[in-house]
Amino acid sequence: MKACRVAVVGAGLAGLYAARALHASGIDVMVLEARDRLGGRILTTDELGRPAEDGFDLGPSWYWPQMQPAMETLISELGLPSFAQNSEGDVIFERMSREKPQRYRPTLQEQQSLRLSGGTGSAVHALAKEIPADRILLDSTVTAMALSDGGVNLTVKRSQKSADLRAERVVAALPPRLLEANVTFSPGQDVQTAVRWRDTATWMAPHAKFFAVYDEPFWLTAGLSGTAQSMVGPLVEIHDATSASGKAALFGFLGIGADQRVTLGEEVLKQACLAQLSRLFGADALKPRAVLLKDWAADPLTATAADRVGGGHPLPGSAQWVSGAWKDRLILAGSETSPSESGYLAGAVIAAGRAVADILSIMECK
Structure with a gap:
């Protein structure tokens, strides 16, 4: 033994x-x-979903140094570079399916969220x-x-x-x-x-994240931050996921429950997410170079049957x-x-x- x-x-x-x-x-x-x-x-992966040292965070990606000194201390000890989550540009809010999404100038954030260069996997x-x-x-x-x-x-x-x-x-x-x-x-x-x-x-166990990877961050050219909130869905919260090395991407959290995600299937969900990104950010959103969907509720080493509902901290x-x-x-x-x-x-x-x-x-x- x-x-x-x-x-x-x-x-x-x-x-x-x-x-x-x-x-x-x-x-x-x-x-x-x-x-x-x-x-x-x-879990930090490349656009094909393979673990990578410079990619997209399919799991947690942010930390707040002023509110989370323990994390800030660790990052400093490890000597890891970080960068601010992009917040420059307008925010989009989608209230109803029959209404056009609205653009707003965001208020100044008191606490800036940071991401690790290369992804949290670093x-x-x-x-x-x-x-x-x-x-x-x-x-x-x-x-x-x-x-x-x-x-x-x-x-x-x-x-x-x-x-x-x-x-x-x-x-x-x-x-x-x-x-x-x-x-x-x-x-x-x-x-x-x-x-x-x-x-x-x-x-995170009940959640799913969707990523759309693009050749260029076209939303920035349009004066948008990449941040959006929606009461229509399927994505309820969307953010710029562009890497520190410049790999352009948007990501969002799905607002559809775990059981319904299974019923709809991965391909239907991906197409619905792209259609929503097109409504919010324009036709360029329909032309990703790759898409990723990580459903944590389907991961038996993360979730149990009891984790298929809920989702708060x-x-x-x-x-x-x-x-x-x-x-x-x-x-x-x-x-x-x-x-x-x-x-x-x-x-x-x-x-x-x-x-x-x-x-x-x-x-x-x-």
Whole structure:
């Protein structure tokens, strides 16, 4: 049986942040990731949907440095360049299908949202570089955890085979709802704990994002910012998604529920989104070089059946995410468990930082 001092389940922003900090502190750590890639809900791709180091963020893309100092500090530590989300130009509002969309001059934003040059995936890659490659295992799904003398035995499925890993402590850097649905615990979690995990909404899980990639940002020439809001749909919120390297794109959040998206089908949705962009931004919108549609509700490593409705940011709660027999062996560090900015990128950093502090405190006392 392989062994480590701390096993980190999940190689998203929270998991990699925690693993990097623990490794830097001299703690033997192993990262287990069910996907065949790093990042979790962070997914930066090229126009064909392939993971890329300079592309479009199909998952989270913004952070607000003044409101989210934890994220700003991390970006500074990693030395990653950023740029402001474009807000120059008019905003479009579409109120009713029988009315022509209206243009408005936007009000000055007090808090400017920033994006990372190359995409949010650049933070993932920068963190991973500071963790030994042999301590990160992809295609490794944790299916069970069992308490034993002095630690936790994890059952890990890899290439249709199961193996065991023993750790003194486990950092679960994934949404509580996903943890409750997919991992069997022995002994089982307290009822109240399991209910809390199950009732905590997973941010982004119900959502879908649509991208249209163009040769030129034609909306800027027309004096438009690329920002639009619509009560008609299918996209309810649209923004300029042009990369720092100049790859022109628009993206929007779909306002259609997960079940209805399945019924309509991907091609119908894509054509409906392009038709809407044409209404809002003109005929040039009908001539993309590529389109992308990422439905997070269809991703089993992000969403459960309970995530197909809703979609608001989870509400911060008490820090007591684990109780009973597991209290001293399991620490939750997904963004949803953060005491502030839960669901956001900053929430992942805060939650992971808290988990690392707890582990270091415990291990220093031994």
